[in-house]
Amino acid sequence: MDRISPIGIILGLAAIVGGQALEGGHLSSLLQITAFVIVIGGTLGAVMLQSSPATFMSGMRLLPWIFTPPETNFRETLNRVLQWSNTARRGGLLSLESAIDAQPDAYSRKGLQLLVDGADPATLRAALELEIDSFEQSHKQAAKVWEAAGGYAPTIGILGAVLGLIHVMENLSDPSKLGAGIAVAFVATIYGVGSANLLFLPIANKLKALIARQARLKEMLIDGLEAIANGENPRNIELRLEGYLA
Numbered sequence: 001m002d003r004i005s006p007i008g009i010i011l012g013l014a015a016i017v018g019g020q021a022l023e024g025g026h027l028s029s030l031l032q033i034t035a036f037v038i039v040i041g042g043t044l045g046a047v048m049l050q051s052s053p054a055t056f057m058s059g060m061r062l063l064p065w066i067f068t069p070p071e072t073n074f075r076e077t078l079n080r081v082l083q084w085s086n087t088a089r090r091g092g093l094l095s096l097e098s099a100i101d102a103q104p105d106a107y108s109r110k111g112l113q114l115l116v117d118g119a120d121p122a123t124l125r126a127a128l129e130l131e132i133d134s135f136e137q138s139h140k141q142a143a144k145v146w147e148a149a150g151g152y153a154p155t156i157g158i159l160g161a162v163l164g165l166i167h168v169m170e171n172l173s174d175p176s177k178l179g180a181g182i183a184v185a186f187v188a189t190i191y192g193v194g195s196a197n198l199l200f201l202p203i204a205n206k207l208k209a210l211i212a213r214q215a216r217l218k219e220m221l222i223d224g225l226e227a228i229a230n231g232e233n234p235r236n237i238e239l240r241l242e243g244y245l246a
Contacts (some may be wrong), residue, residue: 005206012198016190038160038197039153046152051145054233058138059145062207069210072217078241080226084112085234092117093228107131107218111225114129121229130224136215143207150200157192161185220244 007228020030048056080103097116103109110131112122164185220241227237 002067002069008202009199016194016198018177020034030187030190032187032191035160035164035191038163038188039156039191042156042159043149043153043195043200044193046156047145047148050148055141056145058142061144062139062142063203065210066203066206070214072210072213074217074245077220078224078238078245080108081221081228082234084115085224085228085232085237088115088228089234108129111221115225115229118147119229121226124229125222125226128225130216132215132218132222135218136211136246139211139214141210143204143211145204146207148203150196150204152199153196154189155193157189160178160188160192195237216244 003228014226017030018028020027051059084096084099087099093115096112100109100112103112107128111124111128114127119127162185164182166180168185224237227240
């Protein structure tokens with residue numbers, strides 16, 4: 001589990017609430033259901049209008065990565081590649097067939113299968129790089145769902161502020177309703193700017209970093225499998241792939 005994500009969320013919210021308390025304000029003044037509905041509902045609608053159903057759902061499914069990111073252990077991958085290299089050096093590429101089903105991910109299984117089937121290094125690299133491109137394109141589009149939310153939320157917050165001020169102007173003759181309208185106006189802006197900069201944009205940036213890390217791990221596998229296909233010495237393969245551990 002990625003502990004820094006919940007800590008960051010809690011710290012960001014605590015800073016806002018704490019600042020409000022230090023200024024002598026009350027927490028209840030930040031809790032405006034009308035402002036929440038305007039900002040979150042409006043932002044959600046705008047994002048859904050922009051995205052295809054598949055992309056929108058993919059973006060929602062990526063959210064758990066913020067707290068439980070996918071495993072990307074470069075050292076373990078290096079050790080696996082070296083094990084494959086030593087096995088192939090002793091018994092040939094066909095000796096790797098027994099290791100295919102034991103791999104934890106489909107990408108490694110596909111790479112080993114291509115290796116066992118005798119694909120030449122260029123064909124192997126082309127096939128696996130195409131899968132990386134498809135992976136990055138689809139996942140980055142999903143991450144942009146959150147990036148788009150971060151772009152729309154502040155504007156929707158301003159829209160909520162304008163609606164609140166319209167409500168105020170309509171009730172100038174009734175002072176009892178002025179406070180609620182002004183509260184919605186300012187709190188909607190807080191919700192819009194706050195959700196964008198404390199949640200949506202950080203989530204998008206973290207997802208993009210995780211996607212890039214996964215793509216880097218796949219590139220490491222390609223280099224290792226290509227070196228095995230070329231019959232390179234395991235020691236040379238290790239020295240080359242150690243660059244990914246930096």
